[in-house]
Amino acid sequence: MTDITQGIAYLPRKLRLPSIHMALSARIPGLVPWIVPAIIIALWQAGASLGLIKAEFLPAPSEVLAAGYRLTLSGELPENIAISFKRAISGFLVGGTLAFGFGLANGLSRTTEKLTDSTFQMVRNIPNLALVPLVILWFGIDEGAKLFLTAFGVFFPIYINTFHGVRNVDPQLIEMARSYGIGPFNLFRKVVLPGALPSIFVGLRYALGIMWLTLIVSETIAATSGIGYMAMHAREFMLVDIVVLAIVVYALLGKLADSAARWLERRTLAWNPAYHKI
Amino acid sequence: MLTFAAEIGGFGHEAPFIPPAIAEPEPERPAALEFAVYGLTKTFSGRNVLDSLDLDVRAGEFVAIIGRSGCGKSTFLRLLAGLDSPTSGIVAFGPEGRERHGSDVRVMFQEPRLLPWASIAENVAIGAGDRPEPETRRNQAALALGAVGLGDRAEEWPSVLSGGQKQRVALARALVSGPGILALDEPLGALDALTRIEMQGLLERVWLDKGFTALMVTHDVPEAIALADRVVLIEDGRVTLDLRIDLPRPRKRGTPEFAELEREVLARLMQRAS
Numbered sequence A: 001m002t003d004i005t006q007g008i009a010y011l012p013r014k015l016r017l018p019s020i021h022m023a024l025s026a027r028i029p030g031l032v033p034w035i036v037p038a039i040i041i042a043l044w045q046a047g048a049s050l051g052l053i054k055a056e057f058l059p060a061p062s063e064v065l066a067a068g069y070r071l072t073l074s075g076e077l078p079e080n081i082a083i084s085f086k087r088a089i090s091g092f093l094v095g096g097t098l099a100f101g102f103g104l105a106n107g108l109s110r111t112t113e114k115l116t117d118s119t120f121q122m123v124r125n126i127p128n129l130a131l132v133p134l135v136i137l138w139f140g141i142d143e144g145a146k147l148f149l150t151a152f153g154v155f156f157p158i159y160i161n162t163f164h165g166v167r168n169v170d171p172q173l174i175e176m177a178r179s180y181g182i183g184p185f186n187l188f189r190k191v192v193l194p195g196a197l198p199s200i201f202v203g204l205r206y207a208l209g210i211m212w213l214t215l216i217v218s219e220t221i222a223a224t225s226g227i228g229y230m231a232m233h234a235r236e237f238m239l240v241d242i243v244v245l246a247i248v249v250y251a252l253l254g255k256l257a258d259s260a261a262r263w264l265e266r267r268t269l270a271w272n273p274a275y276h277k278i
Numbered sequence B: 001m002l003t004f005a006a007e008i009g010g011f012g013h014e015a016p017f018i019p020p021a022i023a024e025p026e027p028e029r030p031a032a033l034e035f036a037v038y039g040l041t042k043t044f045s046g047r048n049v050l051d052s053l054d055l056d057v058r059a060g061e062f063v064a065i066i067g068r069s070g071c072g073k074s075t076f077l078r079l080l081a082g083l084d085s086p087t088s089g090i091v092a093f094g095p096e097g098r099e100r101h102g103s104d105v106r107v108m109f110q111e112p113r114l115l116p117w118a119s120i121a122e123n124v125a126i127g128a129g130d131r132p133e134p135e136t137r138r139n140q141a142a143l144a145l146g147a148v149g150l151g152d153r154a155e156e157w158p159s160v161l162s163g164g165q166k167q168r169v170a171l172a173r174a175l176v177s178g179p180g181i182l183a184l185d186e187p188l189g190a191l192d193a194l195t196r197i198e199m200q201g202l203l204e205r206v207w208l209d210k211g212f213t214a215l216m217v218t219h220d221v222p223e224a225i226a227l228a229d230r231v232v233l234i235e236d237g238r239v240t241l242d243l244r245i246d247l248p249r250p251r252k253r254g255t256p257e258f259a260e261l262e263r264e265v266l267a268r269l270m271q272r273a274s
């Protein structure tokens, strides 16, 4: 797992087109990743303005923007974003904390591994959205339903990657530290945890993706507020611009979460040559 | 991890290298330690890798261990350091033949085994174990890094070092622990010839300076003769040659006496091979 992780960490930097990247980033650093989205939006706008794309199916970016402006003024958009964000974070915190705790415990102790791991492996194979009907029966369309589904979805990627990260810490390093009389606490703090971090971050970023996915679906099915609800509600009234707006907002929130995780990853894994500045 | 980095952060700028004169006195460390091994046996899946091995090493002695690959040299060092336990036999330390204490034996492994996520200084400070407070750890690490000629690299990551430099950091780490006995398992095996000779010089200086008991596994007969007071050959799980090297230090390779000893040891090794 760790090897794969590091492989992933190494690859993208090397694979980026170096000449284009360098030529552009020399002049406008930070703008390169936005080129493709900008082109897509420009084409989309052009297509809509020329009447090639029907507004009933896909309104122009300008209309989506206008809808966004309108709903921001009315307070509807910020409120729904805040609600969705809060749901995402609380689900993530509950699921992530449990997963991290069990991942560490099972990575460090064969006893708790024997006790819980096979159960987790069984439950893991249930797609979390398959639980939606049951969860609605249990919680109705309360906050509990969203919290449960998000926490459930976030749990497994973090659990598995934490577990494998801890298990795959180089045993030679552990032996070295022990041979210098490093006790369990410092062994964990200085060797095991930093060694497991690259793998934990893979789980974290994967979990963030699942977090949004689960939230979108549960908000469209069982909610009376939030971005997903806003989109479903708009669909009933054929307000396509708001539906598209909701999708764009999800994309931006997802990107934000991923950027935050990357930033944290870079800061924490500065020792790893894969994260050194080019 | 973050607090850990912060703890040592800035250390390189505030105190790049503390000259021995101003540094706190080194904490008391165990003096060179003698040890004796009686009837040491280690069995792996029914095969006696070590078979009733006896060896007696004086305090401060430098002993080189040679022997063909797989004869049990590493196993012997691991048993001595308590990283593994013997099937039978006794390992006794000190003049009174007591059991091993935690800090008696330190091992310098064939691989540097540096923590890639800790700065070079913090890697060296690992050698101080859990106990000392941050201040002492830093000073000790700086001293030891200075001793191996890497005083100015304290704040860098290990990944930027060359193979020989990594081994020097590993040596500094072992020195910080103030070992009574330092067991070195082919520490220079992966180095090129020139770096190797430099490292041999460094090892000898450090050993003369600190006075620990040194036990070094090597495949290089000239290296054994250049450094050791005794060359010990392990064959069939026991000591079959124990040769005292009385050449004055610093030793010069290529003198007739040196060449004669080298021939003697090689002949003894070959005798078995044919």
Ligand SMILES: Nc1ncnc2c1ncn2[C@@H]1O[C@H](COP(=O)(O)OP(=O)(O)OP(=O)(O)O)[C@@H](O)[C@H]1O
Pocket (backbone or CB within 6 Å): B044, B045, B049, B067, B068, B069, B070, B071, B072, B073, B074, B075, B076
């Ligand atoms: N943990 C183990 N389990 C089973 N067999 C082992 C183990 N450790 C060592 N051995 C066996 O013991 C024998 C001696 O191994 P050891 O590593 O001590 O050899 P060595 O003299 O250090 O060899 P080299 O010079 O190649 O490093 C080998 O045959 C090895 O396969």
Ligand SMILES: [Mg+2]
Pocket (backbone or CB within 6 Å): B073, B074, B075, B185
């Ligand atoms: Mg060996």
